Amino acid sequence: MATIAEALAIAFDHHESGRLAEAEILYGRILDVDPHQATALHLLGVLYGQTDRPKLAAALFVGAIELVPDNPALRYDLARVRLILGDGEGAVAALRRTLALQPDHAAALFQFALACRGVGRHDESLLTLERLLTLQPDSLEARYLADRAVAREGRALLERGAVGRAVARLTRPVAEVVGLPILSAHAATLYRDGRTGEAARLLRGLLAVLPAETLALWNLSLGRLDAGDAAAAERLARRACALDPQEAEAHAKLALALAAQGRRAEAMAAGRAALACNPAHAPSFSNLGALTAQVGEDARALQLADRALRLAPGLAEAHVVRGDALVQLDRPRDAEAAFRDALRVAPQLAVAHWNLAHLLLRLGDYPAGWAEYEWRWRSEALAGQCRPFRQPLWDGTDLAGRTILIHAEQGLGDTIQFVRFLDAVLRSGPARVYLEAHGPLLSLLERNTDPARVTVIPRASDFPGVSGLPDADVQIPLMSLAGLFCPSPEAIPAGVPYLRPDPRRAADWRERLADGRGLRVGLVWAGNPRFSGDALRSPRLAGMMPVLDVPGVRFFGLQKGPGREDLEGVDMPPSFTDLGPDIADVADTAAIMANLDLVISSCTGPAHLAGALGVPVWVLLARLPDWRWLLGRDDSPWYPTARLFRQTRSGDWSGPAAAAARALRTLVDDSED
Incomplete structure (x- = not known):
């Protein structure tokens, strides 16, 4: 059986060789035998730090320090994880003790300078750097990092892909003034080119050298947000805020991360905190505009976007916020100009292309609209839905024999x-x-x-x-x-029907629906809640209730899936029959619709099905509906049998429901004549 010393040697060999899982297991076994084995506690803490478990690392370092309080390496490692955890004062205290034990500990001097700067002790930070340069005169060359040759060297390393060497070179103590912007700019370039993994590795390497570098934290936060990990983005932004609470950019990135999680009130507070740090921070005005628009305050959102653009005319995101507000304010041509302004500044900005596509299609400008709609695969709404195909995209050329x-x-x-x-x-x-x-x-x-x-x-x-x-x-x-x-x-090829139901199924449903008198009207009141705009487009059952008050009508519920919960606990009129549980698939729905006089639906799949079958269909639409319904008309070039009932006020379904009810009464009266 191996001794503890032998086991430690084996574990350290695993650790040093990158076999971290094996090292972790062996360190744990050693500590099971001897919980007071300081070296094992220390090394396991280092391993936890390397594998992004800083809280566990800190606990082990504290335990080891209780056993060997005069070990400067332990104090130093504890300080580094405290920096990672955002505990600037704790890091300062640990480093101060490290330097008391080993005054010439160069790495500790460097981290102490950074930690002091992070908690606002700028004078002490500067004195520490001077002390470091006294101990290590060779570091004086970093003072000349602003020299073009040094900057060129760092860029050359990055261009060759030598990220580790570039980070080491450009993060030397007196290299930060030039080095950090170079690294940050390179990370931004990688993100822009879609090389997000490389950008993240660069920034993590930078943070490994400079755990308190807020610039890297902001950028890494934004990268995690772009990758869809808003929770990680929030953690990184909060670390940046803790390290430098007076930096507007850190609060702005936190606002973005919170907004992505739907935490609007917190995001608004973070945006205001950014402006308290820097009243001229244009991105925060833009972000606040976007958040304000979420609650329908479109005029205020426009004001905030305009203010952002006065400060930063080239801020593409602010042009998008402005365009979105103008769309809601019924100024479509001004909105189009705003989206095009965004694309002049940032031609690859997917959200600007996506929003412009919807606007152009809503306006009936199909040539330009379809071209912009090809950007849909890069939009946030369809993120991850673009599928790779080995075959080329068809361009409309002759398909004979293919x-x-x-x-x-x-x-x-x-x-x-x-x-x-x-x-x-x-x-x-x-x-x-x-x-x-x-x-x-x-x-x-x-x-x-x-x-x-x-x-x-x-x-x-x-x-x-x-x-x-x-x-x-x-x-x-x-x-x-x-x-x-x-x-x-x-x-538009609008000849209907272009879909037809199964005759056998249609006959079965004809027999089932034959009993009773009156117009036969199908109802659908909700769409797929996974669609981001479903809450705005679906009147739900409550919004359609005025229609159910019309006498002389037999109503049939065609609602499937989400939305059926609206029926729970509701006393429906005798004229209503719920067919939802008996509908097996879309073919069943088509067979039912073929036996109805009318379908009344929200903007969802069954409305398209009725239109494709040539069945009369009335569609209740939000004030600003999906692009396919165009603007300002009560008919549809896509479906000749469709009639549209539009909201006049956002969120208010009483208007279209009442109009549909009046039209239905007229239809009943006409059928009885």
Whole structure:
């Protein structure tokens, strides 16, 4: 059996060789045998620090210090993890004790200078740096870091990918003035080029050398936010705020992280804290504008965006906030100009392209709108949904003798709306079309396509057991077909029905719905809550209740999935029959709709289904609806049988519901004449 000394040697060899899991296990076993083994406590603490467990590391260092209080290395390591934990005063105290034990501890002097600066003791920090340079005269060369040669060397290392050497070179004690901006700029370039992993590694390397460097913390926070990890972004931003509470940028990054988590009030407070530090901090005015718009204060949001742009005319995000506010204020052409201003400043800003696309399509400017809509895969709304295909994107050229894969995207309603372009593809003469569709649509689409030319296949994400895609020469997302075949609203292929129900199912439902008199009206009141704007577009059952007061109508609930909870505990009128539990799939819904006189729906998939079937459909719309319903009209070029009822005030469904109820009464009266 190995002695503790031998076990320590083996564990240290694992540790030094990067076999951290094995080292951790062996350190733990040593401490199981001897909980007071100071060296094991120390080394395990170092390992915890290396694996991002600073709290555990600090606890072990404290325990080891109780056993060997005069060990300067232990005090130094404790100080470093306290810096990581944002405990600046604790780090200062630990480093002060380190230097009392070993006055010439150069690394401790350097960290002490940084820690003092982090808690506002700038004079003591400067004195410590001077003391360090006295002990290490060779560090004097760092004083000349501003010299072009040194800066050039750092950039050259970064360009060669020697990030570790560049970080070491540019973070020398007196190198920070030039070195840190170089490293920060390089990290920003990596982020802009999509090389987020490399950027994060650079910043983590910088923080390993300078744990209290707030500039690196801000950038790393923003990187984590872009990667979708808002909680990590918040932790990093809070560390930056703790280290330098007077720095506006740290509070601004914290505001972004909080906003991404839906914590609006906290985000507003962080934004105001940034402006308290720097009243001219333009990004914070822009961020506050975006947060203000979330509660419908669009005029105030516009003011804040304008203020940001007076301070920083090149701030692209502020132009986007301004454009969003102008959209809500019914100034679409001014909004378009704002989004284009954003793109002049930042041509690759995906959110500006995404918002401009929706605006242009809403205005009916289809050529420009479809082009901008191709940016959708880089938008936050569809982040991660872009799928890699080995086949090239089809550009509309002749398909004779070739095979094409058309793949569905986004929601069921999008597929129903855009599958109309399949006929245009077939006219291009492909040898075979593979149409990939959502699982609930498969049976409906299979019976509405020619199996000799079109093979309907399921989306792999809907059926985990399905793997791989068929061989094809080219591919295209379903909604991208509009950019090839629909240059204007007038060019929409709007012949209906372009989908037809299964005759057998339709006959079964005809028999079931035959009993009783009155108009037969289907109701759908809610969409998919995973869609970011569903709360705005769905009136819910309560918003549709005025329609249910109309006599002479038999109402049939077609609501599936989320939204059905609205029926719980509600005393529905005798004229209402809930069919939801009996609807097996979209083909069932289509069969039911074929036997109805009218469908009244929110902006969701069943509205598109009714329109595609040629069934009369009334759609209740938010004041600023989805782009496909255009602006200021009560009909739709996409669906000849559709009638639109629009809100006049955001969030108020009483207007469209009352208008639909009046129209329904008229329809009942006409049917009885």
